Amino acid sequence: MTSTNMRMKAPTTADVAREAKVSKAQAARALGGYGAVSEEVMTRVQAAAERLGYRPNELARSMNTGRSNTLGVIVGDIENPHFGLALRGISDVAREAGYHVILSNSDEQVAIEQEAVRVMLEKRVDGIIVAPCSSAASHNPHLAQVLAEGRALTLFDRAVYDMDVEVIGVDFTRTAQQATQELLEAGHRRIAYVTSMNCAEPYRSPEDMGLTPVAQRIAGMEQAFRVAEVPFAPTLIKPNALDDAAVARIVEELFADAAPPTAVIASDSLIAQSLMREFHLRGLRIPQDLSFVMYDNFPWTEIVSPPLSVIAQPVYEMGCEAARRIIAQIRGQDPGPMPAFETRYIRRGSTGPAPR
Amino acid sequence: MTSTNMRMKAPTTADVAREAKVSKAQAARALGGYGAVSEEVMTRVQAAAERLGYRPNELARSMNTGRSNTLGVIVGDIENPHFGLALRGISDVAREAGYHVILSNSDEQVAIEQEAVRVMLEKRVDGIIVAPCSSAASHNPHLAQVLAEGRALTLFDRAVYDMDVEVIGVDFTRTAQQATQELLEAGHRRIAYVTSMNCAEPYRSPEDMGLTPVAQRIAGMEQAFRVAEVPFAPTLIKPNALDDAAVARIVEELFADAAPPTAVIASDSLIAQSLMREFHLRGLRIPQDLSFVMYDNFPWTEIVSPPLSVIAQPVYEMGCEAARRIIAQIRGQDPGPMPAFETRYIRRGSTGPAPR
DNA sequence: TTGAAAGCGCTAACAT
DNA sequence: ATGTTAGCGCTTTCAA
Numbered sequence: 001m002t003s004t005n006m007r008m009k010a011p012t013t014a015d016v017a018r019e020a021k022v023s024k025a026q027a028a029r030a031l032g033g034y035g036a037v038s039e040e041v042m043t044r045v046q047a048a049a050e051r052l053g054y055r056p057n058e059l060a061r062s063m064n065t066g067r068s069n070t071l072g073v074i075v076g077d078i079e080n081p082h083f084g085l086a087l088r089g090i091s092d093v094a095r096e097a098g099y100h101v102i103l104s105n106s107d108e109q110v111a112i113e114q115e116a117v118r119v120m121l122e123k124r125v126d127g128i129i130v131a132p133c134s135s136a137a138s139h140n141p142h143l144a145q146v147l148a149e150g151r152a153l154t155l156f157d158r159a160v161y162d163m164d165v166e167v168i169g170v171d172f173t174r175t176a177q178q179a180t181q182e183l184l185e186a187g188h189r190r191i192a193y194v195t196s197m198n199c200a201e202p203y204r205s206p207e208d209m210g211l212t213p214v215a216q217r218i219a220g221m222e223q224a225f226r227v228a229e230v231p232f233a234p235t236l237i238k239p240n241a242l243d244d245a246a247v248a249r250i251v252e253e254l255f256a257d258a259a260p261p262t263a264v265i266a267s268d269s270l271i272a273q274s275l276m277r278e279f280h281l282r283g284l285r286i287p288q289d290l291s292f293v294m295y296d297n298f299p300w301t302e303i304v305s306p307p308l309s310v311i312a313q314p315v316y317e318m319g320c321e322a323a324r325r326i327i328a329q330i331r332g333q334d335p336g337p338m339p340a341f342e343t344r345y346i347r348r349g350s351t352g353p354a355p356r
Numbered sequence: 357m358t359s360t361n362m363r364m365k366a367p368t369t370a371d372v373a374r375e376a377k378v379s380k381a382q383a384a385r386a387l388g389g390y391g392a393v394s395e396e397v398m399t400r401v402q403a404a405a406e407r408l409g410y411r412p413n414e415l416a417r418s419m420n421t422g423r424s425n426t427l428g429v430i431v432g433d434i435e436n437p438h439f440g441l442a443l444r445g446i447s448d449v450a451r452e453a454g455y456h457v458i459l460s461n462s463d464e465q466v467a468i469e470q471e472a473v474r475v476m477l478e479k480r481v482d483g484i485i486v487a488p489c490s491s492a493a494s495h496n497p498h499l500a501q502v503l504a505e506g507r508a509l510t511l512f513d514r515a516v517y518d519m520d521v522e523v524i525g526v527d528f529t530r531t532a533q534q535a536t537q538e539l540l541e542a543g544h545r546r547i548a549y550v551t552s553m554n555c556a557e558p559y560r561s562p563e564d565m566g567l568t569p570v571a572q573r574i575a576g577m578e579q580a581f582r583v584a585e586v587p588f589a590p591t592l593i594k595p596n597a598l599d600d601a602a603v604a605r606i607v608e609e610l611f612a613d614a615a616p617p618t619a620v621i622a623s624d625s626l627i628a629q630s631l632m633r634e635f636h637l638r639g640l641r642i643p644q645d646l647s648f649v650m651y652d653n654f655p656w657t658e659i660v661s662p663p664l665s666v667i668a669q670p671v672y673e674m675g676c677e678a679a680r681r682i683i684a685q686i687r688g689q690d691p692g693p694m695p696a697f698e699t700r701y702i703r704r705g706s707t708g709p710a711p712r
Numbered sequence: 713t714t715g716a717a718a719g720c721g722c723t724a725a726c727a728t
Numbered sequence: 729a730t731g732t733t734a735g736c737g738c739t740t741t742c743a744a
Contacts, residue, residue: 010505012721023731028722035724036729055505058478059419060721064736068415070458079444081437088435091461095468100475102426103459105447112451119456122414149366149411273655280659299629303636305661368737379715384738391740392713416737420720 011052020048031056062124070100071326072120072128075156076108080270082296082315083131086156089319090129097327099126108133108196108242114142121145127152127326132160134197134212152329154322159211166329166338168322170313172213175343176220177227179265179293179311182347184228187354188263188291192236192254193218194247194275195267199239214239214267217295221265236261247274255282262354263291269298272308287352297346306349313343367408376404387412418480426456427682428476428484431512432464436626438652438671439487442512445675446485453683455482464489464552464598470498477501483508483682488516490553490568508685510678515567522685522694524678526669528569531699532576533583535621535649535667538703540584543710544619544647548592548610549574550603550631551623555595570595570623573651577621592617603630611638618710619647625654628664643708653702662705669699 017027022041029035030045031054037045048054062068071094075083091101102125104116110133120128128146132155140160146153147165155167183191197214206222209215218237225232235257238250254261266272272294276286284290286306294301297312318341328335373383378397385391386401387410393401404410418424427450431439447457458481460472466489476484484502488511495518502509503521511523539547553570562578565571574593581588591613594606610617622628628650632642640646642662650657653668674697684691 014721024721025723025732026730029730032723038729041729055474056478057419057480057721058475059415059424059480060736061723063413063415063419063721063738064723066736077444078447079437079440081435081440084435084437084440087459088433088461091434091459095460100479101459103443103447103457104451105444118411119414122412123456124413124415270655273659276659277655299626299633300656300660303629303632304656304659370737380737381716381739382714385714388739394713397713413737416720417739419722419737420739422720 010057011049011054012057013054015052016045016048016054019052020044032061066124067126067330068124069098070102070123070125071323072102072104072116072123072125072130074104074106074113074116074120074128074130076106076131076133077270078103078105080268081298082268085315086131086319086322089316089321090323093320093323094327097323099323099327106131106133108198117142117146121149121151125151126330127154129154129156129322129326131156132158134158134210134214152326154326154329156318156322157213161210166325166335168318168325168338169213170318170341170343172216172311172313172343173220173223175311175345176217177224178220179309179345180221180224181228182345183263183291183293183351184224184230186291186352189230189354190233190236190259190261191221191263191265192238192261193221193265193267194238194241194250194271196241196271197239197267198242201239203234203237203239205234217265217267241267241271241274244274244277247271248278251275251278251282261290263293263351266292266294269294269296269301286350289355291351291354293345293351302348309348309351310346311343312346314341317341366413367405367410368413369410371408372401372404372410375408376400388417422480423482423686424480425454426458426479426481427679428458428460428472428479428481428486430460430462430469430472430476430484430486432462432487432489433626434459434461436624437654438624441671442487442675442678445672445677446679449676449679450683453679455679455683462487462489464554473498473502477505477507481507482686483510485510485512485678485682487512488514490514490566490570508682510682510685512674512678513569517566522681522691524674524681524694525569526674526697526699528572528667528669528699529576529579531667531701532573533580534576535665535701536577536580537584538701539619539647539649539707540580540586542647542708545586545710546589546592546615546617547577547619547621548594548617549577549621549623550594550597550606550627552597552627553595553623554598557595559590559593559595561590565595573621573623597623597627597630600630600633603627604634607631607634607638617646619649619707622648622650625650625652625657642706645711647707647710649701649707658704665704665707666702667699668702670697673697 013028014024017024027045030037030042094101106113139162153165157169159167195214206215206219222232241247286292293309295311297310301308325335369384370380373380383401386393386398450457462469469489496516509521513525515523551570562571562575578588597603642648649665651667653666657664681691
């Protein structure tokens with residue numbers, strides 16, 4: 001900043017070239033780190049660049065290389081620590097590899113997701129990582145478009161019906177079954193599952209849920225019921241828990257029933273918090289009156305009282321892997337085999353025997 | 357996608373122009389929505405674009421307009437819900453205004469922050485919102501650089517010494533004083549404050565903390581002590597609580613003392629969780645043995661037991677305002693007066709009378 | 713209203 | 729190793 005010229009425009013390779021008394025091309029080579037440059041010229045150019053306060057224009061660079069070194073990430077809700085953690089993994093790996101991250105929030109709305117994809121494509125991102133909206137029904141031409149335009153695509157958490165792309169996710173079936181089995185063994189017969197997934201109500205069968213983790217979770221539950229030879233009640237599967245009001249309505253429905261649930265499973269931490277507030281309002285004690293399980297093992301679940309039984313998944317590592325794989329894909333390298341992400345059920349104080 | 361050509365390259369304005377039988381310039385005008393275009397030509401061009409699956413190249417566009425319609429956001433830790441919420445506010449407003457968000461995580465390290473700024477400047481972002489690293493000492497040439505290159509800059513949460521830029525933040529002094537006063541009135545005499553801020557130990561005076569919220573919080577505490585005419589112990593101010601290990605060390609120090617604290621205030625939710633785990637390990641009951649207050653009012657603080665007394669700040673709204681103001685700044689509009697963000701102390705179950 | 717042509721700042725191909 | 733000359737896909741003069 002010592003000797004910045006009064007000129008308003010930022011110095012370009014041409015300016016540096018003039019200052020260093022070399023050709024524009026040679027200056028560009030030195031600055032861009034490509035081609036052959038003599039040591040002599042290299043130092044002269046660097047000194048000139050320093051003097052002028054030159055800063056490369058990534059836009060111009062991207063324009064003729066075709067690569068922007070940018071990843072687009074579209075998540076349902078940045079506010080949700082689940083995505084916060086995933087994002088952290090993605091951005092750590094991306095930064096390490098020299099990629100930048102453009103972020104978009106879909107609010108779980110397909111229209112916004114589509115718009116975000118469009119914008120990212122126009123910005124010429126090299127690849128997009130998306131946690132697609134959890135609407136089971138719709139097809140996804142906007143995602144197909146990403147591939148059609150030769151950009152890399154990786155799905156996070158959720159697969160979609162109509163395409164064959166890599167998905168970073170875990171298989172919840174086994175762990176969901178295990179958790180349910182433990183609840184069944186503790187005498188629970190009516191176990192509810194509350195999810196934010198958009199879905200026509202009432203829920204009927206896992207197919208309503210598409211290829212989502214939610215479907216796996218329910219499938220695991222059903223399996224446990226089948227094994228235990230206990231009839232499974234689909235009416236206790238409650239989708240559309242999009243906000244506090246929706247959760248309130250769901251709890252209302254659940255406990256208006258002649259045979260209310262004795263155990264409730266929350267699909268994510270936001271829903272869990274909302275549910276617990278409702279339970280508290282109704283004076284339901286955990287685990288005496290109601291057993292409670294939530295997905296995702298966040299630190300606060302250990303310090304609440306009773307500490308929450310949770311189903312843990314390695315969200316940060318999954319974020320890292322998502323970034324690692326899409327970057328490999330972009331570079332045309334082999335991403336290697338997909339690691340098996342482990343989920344596990346951690347029994348803590350929020351689950352207990354069913355009330356008599 | 358019905359009639360995509362086999363050509364590998366994406367269609368450009370030139371292709372559309374040829375297809376629509378107009379000049380390149382005219383096609384570009386129609387597509388870009390600028391200049392004068394007859395209705396006749398407009399429809400022909402749009403039809404042609406549709407047929408070809410044309411998609412504007414934002415990079416090229418940015419290159420000659422100089423505006424990229426992009427905001428850079430640098431936060432200390434995306435994983436921290438505080439920033440998650442702020443980010444949500446920023447991205448909601450940005451999207452609404454047609455801006456994209458590039459995200460970077462500084463990990464609270466100045467070197468990474470500087471690198472992030474450099475990269476964003478090279479990407480020609482229109483403005484940068486940064487929650488500067490909480491190192492009180494250092495000057496910030498990299499931030500000054502942002503202004504020097506004519507880009508907008510807004511600080512979030514923290515101000516910096518050596519420059520005059522807008523800061524989105526709250527004044528904690530009053531609320532910190534109020535909370536402290538209540539603790540003093542409840543008989544507490546030794547009140548500790550634990551923060552992740554980088555700072556030479558031991559802490560001596562608020563000046564060590566620079567223009568940060570941390571300084572305000574401590575100043576508020578000191579004020580309350582002064583008013584109550586109780587001597588204030590600087591040794592109970594504990595900076596550098598960067599991770600679980602650091603928190604463990606701090607708790608160790610705090611309770612190795614002959615006169616341990618009877619109340620502890622956590623600077624953020626991550627530290628709070630870490631602290632509570634340590635307290636639990638030591639068998640310290642809250643609030644019987646120890647009163648506890650944390651900054652930020654997150655939903656889970658209501659459902660832990662006892663529910664936590666917190667100091668609330670409108671993080672989401674602050675994120676929105678940060679985006680709103682920097683966009684106004686970019687557009688050369690008047691951002692209007694800075695709203696007064698309110699903080700308040702919410703007394704819940706984690707605070708009580710000091711143990712005898 | 714339209715078109716031709718000149719850039720934006722860089723990389724890439726081709727000389728030398 | 730260096731210089732010359734084209735572009736990349738768009739916006740922007742400047743004429744017509």
